[in-house]
Amino acid sequence: MAHPPASGPQMLTANCLKQGDVVYWKKGGWVLEFAEGEVFANPADANAALAAAEKFVTGNRVVAPYLFEVRVENGKVRPVKEREIIRGAGPSVRTDTGKQADHV
Amino acid sequence: MPLITGDAFTADAFTAVADDAALPESGGAIVTLARFQKDRDMLLSRNTPLGVQLKANENPELLGADLHRLSVVALEFPKFRDGRAFSWARMLRTRLGFTGQIRAVGDFLYDQIAYQHRVGFDAWVVPEGFTIDEFHRALSEMTNVYQPSADGKKTIRELRSRR
Amino acid sequence: MYRYDEFDAQFVAERVEQFRGQVARRLSGELNEDQFKPLRLMNGLYLQLHAYMLRIAIPYGTLSSKQMRMLAHIARKYDKGFGHFTTRTNMQFHWIRLVDVPDVLADLASVEMHCIQTSGNCVRNVTADQFAGATPEEIEDPRPLAEIIRQWSSLHPEFVFLARKFKIAVGATPHDRAALQWHDMAVEIVRNGHGQVGYKVIAGGGMGRTPYIAHVMSEFVEREDILAYLEAVLRVYNMDSRRDNIHKQRIKILINSIGPEEMRRRVAREFDEIKQTGTLQLPPEELARIAAYFAPPSFEKLPDVMPTGDADFENWKKASIHAHRAPGYAIATISLKAVGETPGDISADQMDVIADMMDAFSVGEIRVTHEQNLVLPHVRQRDLPQIHARLKAIGLATPNAGLITDIICCPGLDYCDLANARSIPIAQKIARRFADLRRQHDIGELKIKISGCINACGHHHAGHIGILGVDKKGVEFYQLQLGGSGAEDASIGDIMGPGFGEHEIADAVERVVNHYLKVRRDGERFLDTYRRLGMEPFKNVAYQEQLNAAYNG
Numbered sequence: 052m053a054h055p056p057a058s059g060p061q062m063l064t065a066n067c068l069k070q071g072d073v074v075y076w077k078k079g080g081w082v083l084e085f086a087e088g089e090v091f092a093n094p095a096d097a098n099a100a101l102a103a104a105e106k107f108v109t110g111n112r113v114v115a116p117y118l119f120e121v122r123v124e125n126g127k128v129r130p131v132k133e134r135e136i137i138r139g140a141g142p143s144v145r146t147d148t149g150k151q152a153d154h155v
Numbered sequence: 156m157p158l159i160t161g162d163a164f165t166a167d168a169f170t171a172v173a174d175d176a177a178l179p180e181s182g183g184a185i186v187t188l189a190r191f192q193k194d195r196d197m198l199l200s201r202n203t204p205l206g207v208q209l210k211a212n213e214n215p216e217l218l219g220a221d222l223h224r225l226s227v228v229a230l231e232f233p234k235f236r237d238g239r240a241f242s243w244a245r246m247l248r249t250r251l252g253f254t255g256q257i258r259a260v261g262d263f264l265y266d267q268i269a270y271q272h273r274v275g276f277d278a279w280v281v282p283e284g285f286t287i288d289e290f291h292r293a294l295s296e297m298t299n300v301y302q303p304s305a306d307g308k309k310t311i312r313e314l315r316s317r318r
Numbered sequence: 319m320y321r322y323d324e325f326d327a328q329f330v331a332e333r334v335e336q337f338r339g340q341v342a343r344r345l346s347g348e349l350n351e352d353q354f355k356p357l358r359l360m361n362g363l364y365l366q367l368h369a370y371m372l373r374i375a376i377p378y379g380t381l382s383s384k385q386m387r388m389l390a391h392i393a394r395k396y397d398k399g400f401g402h403f404t405t406r407t408n409m410q411f412h413w414i415r416l417v418d419v420p421d422v423l424a425d426l427a428s429v430e431m432h433c434i435q436t437s438g439n440c441v442r443n444v445t446a447d448q449f450a451g452a453t454p455e456e457i458e459d460p461r462p463l464a465e466i467i468r469q470w471s472s473l474h475p476e477f478v479f480l481a482r483k484f485k486i487a488v489g490a491t492p493h494d495r496a497a498l499q500w501h502d503m504a505v506e507i508v509r510n511g512h513g514q515v516g517y518k519v520i521a522g523g524g525m526g527r528t529p530y531i532a533h534v535m536s537e538f539v540e541r542e543d544i545l546a547y548l549e550a551v552l553r554v555y556n557m558d559s560r561r562d563n564i565h566k567q568r569i570k571i572l573i574n575s576i577g578p579e580e581m582r583r584r585v586a587r588e589f590d591e592i593k594q595t596g597t598l599q600l601p602p603e604e605l606a607r608i609a610a611y612f613a614p615p616s617f618e619k620l621p622d623v624m625p626t627g628d629a630d631f632e633n634w635k636k637a638s639i640h641a642h643r644a645p646g647y648a649i650a651t652i653s654l655k656a657v658g659e660t661p662g663d664i665s666a667d668q669m670d671v672i673a674d675m676m677d678a679f680s681v682g683e684i685r686v687t688h689e690q691n692l693v694l695p696h697v698r699q700r701d702l703p704q705i706h707a708r709l710k711a712i713g714l715a716t717p718n719a720g721l722i723t724d725i726i727c728c729p730g731l732d733y734c735d736l737a738n739a740r741s742i743p744i745a746q747k748i749a750r751r752f753a754d755l756r757r758q759h760d761i762g763e764l765k766i767k768i769s770g771c772i773n774a775c776g777h778h779h780a781g782h783i784g785i786l787g788v789d790k791k792g793v794e795f796y797q798l799q800l801g802g803s804g805a806e807d808a809s810i811g812d813i814m815g816p817g818f819g820e821h822e823i824a825d826a827v828e829r830v831v832n833h834y835l836k837v838r839r840d841g842e843r844f845l846d847t848y849r850r851l852g853m854e855p856f857k858n859v860a861y862q863e864q865l866n867a868a869y870n871g
């Protein structure tokens with residue numbers, strides 16, 4: 052997935068190969084929760100993480116890692132795009148499914 | 156790269172020759188269609204076996220009557236997703252009655268070998284490390300077929316009517 | 319319905335083992351994702367936003383009660399207790415794990431089901447009229463031919479790496495309930511001037527970025543020649559389609575670029591050759607053998623008396639019942655469009671009750687429609703009150719089949735990796751807006767179809783009102799199209815203009831509908847009024863709010 056170079060903060064995400072779960076990069080590994088994922092303040096850090104994620108691809112752990120933009124609102128980190136909000140929470144029309152349901 | 160013909164690894168009697176390279180002194184040569192069209196008379200006058208490699212967008216009918224003077228037609232898979240060569244192979248066997256070697260070259264998957272076999276390929280240029288067991292396994296994953304193809308294999312409908 | 323013999327069963331079982339091997343090779347890294355993707359797609363497995371999605375084939379939309387129960391079991395065991403019926407009459411599960419898929423496929427195989435070729439660049443599920451075998455309108459049941467096409471196209475060695483997907487439908491009635499003209503290729507069973515039954519073949523229809531209506535390839539193909547003809551079309555497509563631009567690789571692009579006449583000429587050449595070899599001739603005995611599987615049940619001799627009941631029952635009957643060929647019988651549509659729910663979704667519990675109802679009331683059989691509803695094809699009229707009551711108890715008695723709130727809707731951005739905008743909340747919003755039943759009947763036939771992206775899985779090009787979700791600078795916007803049709807009067811919807819925001823779209827649709835109500839003539843459906851008046855008046859009212867705001871500053 053091609054993205055234009057971002058200037059704002061970013062995060063790194065992928066899908067787990069075996070389970071399909073959405074995962075987020077955190078310090079050399081992956082976590083299931085968006086809120087626990089690492090935020091990159093600058094493109095250099097973001098791209099370094101993307102490059103480091105490649106070994107999880109060749110290692111057949113994750114599929115298609117990519118960077119996405121986030122913003123900080125009232126001290127909370129939120130994705131910029133609706134798609135990433137939904138990926139992080141679950142379907143907006145079935146709040147009893149997806150990661151959002153695990154938070155209940 | 157290793158060559159499978161029929162159902163075994165064999166030494167390749169042909170060299171694939173780049174457009175600007177010299178032809179081998181002895182042994183068979185496989186040239187591109189472009190080169191064949193350019194140097195046709197010279198190539199056909201050689202005493203050694205000749206083959207032509209077709210790109211995915213090159214219809215075998217472009218070879219015309221010369222097809223039957225070729226020992227090999229190599230059909231390229233530029234990317235395994237490009238399935239035109241399946242139709243070219245079938246055409247070579249059925250419409251054009253080609254009885255020489257049809258070899259699969261380029262980017263194709265283990266999982267395509269059974270389909271290639273059905274449409275008329277009988278030789279495969281495979282990656283280093285590919286084993287003959289894998290080849291046999293590829294051909295044995297699906298015992299029966301629903302539709303006729305160039306291989307003449309009996310279809311499930313025919314098997315049903317023989318019951 | 320068709321029943322597997324030992325050959326079919328072995329075929330599916332071997333396919334499952336083959337996929338098991340492919341999954342193992344993926345997990346070990348022997349296959350990378352790029353190599354694995356076409357293989358998993360040809361077994362119906364997508365990687366979506368939240369998880370893997372598995373698309374299960376429901377050939378020509380026909381399911382047995384045993385199969386319905388297995389779908390419920392899979393929903394419970396491997397998914398989150400529900401499934402989704404698609405616009406190609408398949409079932410999708412949104413929450414599957416890759417490692418579970420071989421077991422899911424094995425479970426499916428045990429009830430004669432599979433996921434073969436439900437995605438990928440190959441021939442997809444063959445669809446047909448949901449009233450097949452039950453409607454008095456048909457020349458004959460289209461499903462035997464659909465089954466023959468299914469078998470012929472399964473792992474066809476020449477056509478599993480086509481330039482793009484290839485969708486086939488079969489019809490046999492003047493009323494087209496299967497959207498034939500929107501398919502890559504379709505067969506209409508027809509009678510020629512001599513009263514002989516044969517096949518009209520059309521090709522080159524398609525949705526997506528560039529919608530097209532199909533062209534006639536042959537007005538009449540003899541019965542024995544049909545597979546040879548279909549193969550000829552596919553062969554020309556495989557050889558001659560572009561491979562350089564993924565957006566220009568459907569057969570609709572090929573036919574429209576070389577022209578239908580040239581396409582027919584190329585097809586005729588291949589067809590003549592295939593016919594000469596004789597290898598693909600369809601003998602009458604084979605057609606009869608397959609047709610025997612679809613022989614109608616023996617209908618009781620019953621009086622043609624439609625039961626009456628309370629207002630709820632009468633409303634449900636009004637929308638859901640269609641005439642059956644046998645006196646005393648009816649065709650009953652089950653709407654999966656409860657107002658405010660996800661269109662086309664069904665829970666495992668509902669599936670189990672439906673399976674029992676299929677056994678009790680409809681000779682163990684049900685159909686899935688391309689409008690994401692279900693149909694009990696052979697019910698006794700006298701059982702209708704019981705059927706309604708049992709549907710009501712499980713929340714599936716919404717009396718809106720064929721009405722404005724019977725909306726077709728893709729999963730959209732809530733589920734789908736390809737989507738640009740959410741579609742389901744828009745369907746829910748619009749359905750709630752028009753929930754009043756009297757108003758719905760006043761409006762009459764008005765098909766709203768919603769897609770969350772240009773891939774058009776919601777068939778928005780064929781909507782009387784079509785809605786396309788787009789991403790405009792990160793915000794979800796919704797474009798309106800008017801005047802599309804998926805029936806025998808097929809047409810492509812006209813794009814109205816700039817999109818509407820999430821909070822405006824229901825208002826815009828309502829203004830369009832209200833205008834129709836205001837200017838319609840007797841007997842005109844929305845589609846008819848639109849075709850009479852054109853876009854202008856509807857566009858004016860739709861953008862009324864924007865105009866008011868601009869005018870008033």
